[in-house]
Amino acid sequence: DTEVTQTPKHLVMGMTNKKSLKCEQHMGHRAMYWYKQKAKKPPELMFVYSYEKLSINESVPSRFSPECPNSSLLNLHLHALQPEDSALYLCASSHIASENTEAFFGQGTRLTVV
Amino acid sequence: GENVEQHPSTLSVQEGDSAVIKCTYSDSASNYFPWYKQELGKRPQLIIDIRSNVGEKKDQRIAVTLNKTAKHFSLHITETQPEDSAVYFCAASIVDNFNKFYFGSGTKLNVKP
Numbered sequence: 699d700t701e702v703t704q705t706p707k708h709l710v711m712g713m714t715n716k717k718s719l720k721c722e723q724h725m726g727h728r729a730m731y732w733y734k735q736k737a738k739k740p741p742e743l744m745f746v747y748s749y750e751k752l753s754i755n756e757s758v759p760s761r762f763s764p765e766c767p768n769s770s771l772l773n774l775h776l777h778a779l780q781p782e783d784s785a786l787y788l789c790a791s792s793h794i795a796s797e798n799t800e801a802f803f804g805q806g807t808r809l810t811v812v
Numbered sequence: 813g814e815n816v817e818q819h820p821s822t823l824s825v826q827e828g829d830s831a832v833i834k835c836t837y838s839d840s841a842s843n844y845f846p847w848y849k850q851e852l853g854k855r856p857q858l859i860i861d862i863r864s865n866v867g868e869k870k871d872q873r874i875a876v877t878l879n880k881t882a883k884h885f886s887l888h889i890t891e892t893q894p895e896d897s898a899v900y901f902c903a904a905s906i907v908d909n910f911n912k913f914y915f916g917s918g919t920k921l922n923v924k925p
Contacts, residue, residue, distance in 0.1 A: 729911050731913070738918075739917070739918070740901050740915035740916060740917055740918050741856065741901070741915050742915075743912065743913065743914060746911065746912060748911075754912060756813075788855065788856070790913075792911055794907075794908075794911060795907055795908055795911075796907075799844050799861075799905070799907045799911060800846065800858050800861065801846070801858070801911070801913055802858075803848075803855040803856045803857070804855060805854070805855045806855060
């Protein structure tokens with residue numbers, strides 16, 4: 699199984715809503731990532747979890763709250779978002795400090811904030 | 813943090829020609845350099861990667877070269893085909909106890925039949 703699965707595929711939310719994005723992998727990867735991708739732009743690193751601990755927060759606003767409940771799951775909790783937060787949110791996973799360090803991406807959640 | 817620059821932003825070639833995309837990076841600690849292909853509306857997918865202890869790697873029509881001293885690496889696609897049309901991203905990362913992948917700005921490759 700070389701899949702990273704993200705749900706939902708599409709999400710429309712109001713600025714006062716609370717929602718969560720979910721990501722799951724069963725490849726035994728101990729590094730998991732959240733990226734934000736705007737149209738015609740590269741993926742932009744938001745968070746890195748290593749061994750279920752938050753290792754990197756790239757100065758992401760607190761309205762984005764990541765969570766890694768176990769080694770297979772990664773969540774991104776959303777609250778009080780702004781319209782400019784509309785983007786494709788990509789989850790990825792990889793091994794750590796390994797000869798095989800390929801990052802596998804999920805298909806993304808396309809988020810629209812209205 | 814790492815800064816990855818990628819050129820050109822768009823590239824049009826005739827089917828059968830070669831395509832070259834170039835990237836530079838700023839952090840000399842970066843030691844892993846993957847290239848991703850992203851088709852419209854789809855996830856980025858790895859097409860080739862290279863580690864800092866290797867200068868060149870080839871996989872059929874695709875090759876990557878790395879110059880650690882100059883901090884640049886390039887993607888070479890030979891005998892291009894229309895299905896090679898996509899956006900290509902280079903990335904630089906530091907592979908250690910936690911990995912950080914930083915992407916270049918992307919190159920939109922258009923292969924004309």
